[in-house]
Amino acid sequence: METRIDPYVDTYATRTMGMKASAIRALFAVANRPEVVSLAGGMPNIADLPLDVIGTMIGDLIKARGPQIMNYGSAQGDDRIREQICEVMREEQIEAHGDDVIITCGSQQGLDLVTRTFIDPGDVILAEAPSYVGALGTFAAYQARVVHVAMDEEGIIPEAVREATAAVQASGGRVKFLYTIPNFNNPAGTLLSVARRQELLAVAKELGILLVEDNPYGLLGIDVPPQPALRSFDAEQVVYLGSFSKTFAPGFRTGWVLAPPAVLKKLVLAQESATLCPPTFSQFAISEYLSTWDWRAQIASFRDMYRIRRDAMLRGLDDHMPAGATWTHPKGGFFVWMTLPEGFDADQLMGRATSHRVAFVPGTAFYADGLGSRNMRLSYCFPTPEAIYEGTRRLGEAIKEEAELRATFGLTIPRTQPEEIAP
Ligand code: PMP
Numbered sequence: 436m437e438t439r440i441d442p443y444v445d446t447y448a449t450r451t452m453g454m455k456a457s458a459i460r461a462l463f464a465v466a467n468r469p470e471v472v473s474l475a476g477g478m479p480n481i482a483d484l485p486l487d488v489i490g491t492m493i494g495d496l497i498k499a500r501g502p503q504i505m506n507y508g509s510a511q512g513d514d515r516i517r518e519q520i521c522e523v524m525r526e527e528q529i530e531a532h533g534d535d536v537i538i539t540c541g542s543q544q545g546l547d548l549v550t551r552t553f554i555d556p557g558d559v560i561l562a563e564a565p566s567y568v569g570a571l572g573t574f575a576a577y578q579a580r581v582v583h584v585a586m587d588e589e590g591i592i593p594e595a596v597r598e599a600t601a602a603v604q605a606s607g608g609r610v611k612f613l614y615t616i617p618n619f620n621n622p623a624g625t626l627l628s629v630a631r632r633q634e635l636l637a638v639a640k641e642l643g644i645l646l647v648e649d650n651p652y653g654l655l656g657i658d659v660p661p662q663p664a665l666r667s668f669d670a671e672q673v674v675y676l677g678s679f680s681k682t683f684a685p686g687f688r689t690g691w692v693l694a695p696p697a698v699l700k701k702l703v704l705a706q707e708s709a710t711l712c713p714p715t716f717s718q719f720a721i722s723e724y725l726s727t728w729d730w731r732a733q734i735a736s737f738r739d740m741y742r743i744r745r746d747a748m749l750r751g752l753d754d755h756m757p758a759g760a761t762w763t764h765p766k767g768g769f770f771v772w773m774t775l776p777e778g779f780d781a782d783q784l785m786g787r788a789t790s791h792r793v794a795f796v797p798g799t800a801f802y803a804d805g806l807g808s809r810n811m812r813l814s815y816c817f818p819t820p821e822a823i824y825e826g827t828r829r830l831g832e833a834i835k836e837e838a839e840l841r842a843t844f845g846l847t848i849p850r851t852q853p854e855e856i857a858p
Pocket residue numbers: 477540541542543544567569616621649650651677678679680685689690
């Protein structure tokens with residue numbers, strides 16, 4: 436194939452150097468093959484949505500109000516949906532006013548707007564270790580320096596926030612905000628305890644650090660009811676990101692940010708320059724859905740569906756993983772975080788796993804600093820429970836084979852490539 440030199444190579448902005456293909460998107464081609472059980476993607480399983488009801492509802496909406504709902508709207512988003520979002524957030528004990536909410540193109544755009552609003556190149560963002568790969572991508576695109584903060588089974592460790600902040604300050608850096616996913620962390624599956632929430636807020640207040648609370652999974656607790664959001668304890672110290680992607684459908688690309696008034700003003704200006712306004716049509720469709728359908732019952736049925744899948748994965752891991760492997764036991768959300776036995780490397784294992792027809796995301800994708808090589812993210816949201824169980828069996832086989840090769844060849848294990856997938 437002819438190699439073409441990019442004529443614009445000297446022209447790109449420096450920030451493009453931080454833009455990389457997401458590890459998850461890179462896996463898509465392999466993970467989507469029909470013979471592969473994908474424990475890689477985090478696609479919400481929305482097959483249970485009442486598609487005929489939604490179809491009729493949207494059709495009626497267009498007939499009744501098409502010229503309005505298919506036109507431009509305000510940069511902050513429609514008033515009615517912002518009020519309805521406050522009702523949704525009440526499930527997590529948040530008291531807010533629609534004026535303090537801005538609608539975004541998914542919470543991913545919320546992350547973009549918040550980062551654009553606060554970050555100059557070189558500024559520091561504290562982020563849980565591990566952290567959501569899409570947030571790390573956004574932070575890199577704005578040339579932030581990400582400093583990871585340790586977590587344990589109870590979520591981020593407040594004392595570690597203090598230590599990380601002191602280290603950043605000692606090196607002359609400036610922490611702009613701390614990014615956290617308190618509910619069913621992507622990828623770790625952890626849930627921040629209520630006591631820790633209060634401790635974290637106290638530390639953040641003392642250090643003057645804004646908390647960015649990213650919460651797409653908060654209503655998808657499997658074993659626990661919705662937890663009080665960080666924002667429910669403090670309206671000034673927290674910028675809260677929400678989304679309809681997991682509780683309704685991601686294709687509408689509708690999320691929101693709830694922020695203190697001064698921050699919100701900046702976010703509206705940022706939204707104006709980014710998109711003029713968030714998608715009007717999606718907002719009206721969701722607004723109608725929320726007012727005509729029992730969305731709480733719908734979320735409860737999603738929770739039941741994910742419970743069965745989570746249980747299939749945990750059963751499969753118990754049955755098939757070798758001694759020395761450990762994993763989290765999520766109480767909700769989509770993800771299990773596995774730590775391989777000493778000496779294993781998840782990136783290296785990937786080719787062998789795909790030849791066993793199972794895909795996962797290697798842990799290094801979720802760190803800005805190259806850590807996570809013994810970890811992998813396993814998602815249970817999308818495949819059938821039977822496929823999830825079978826996926827863990829295949830993964831166990833791949834790990835066993837890797838261990839046998841390791842025993843035969845010593846530490847250097849020949850890499851296998853995704854192309855070697857059996858037909
Ligand atoms: N934050 C987290 C933690 C996520 O897992 C995701 C989606 N995977 C997002 C934000 C973005 O979601 P959306 O833009 O669809 O709202």
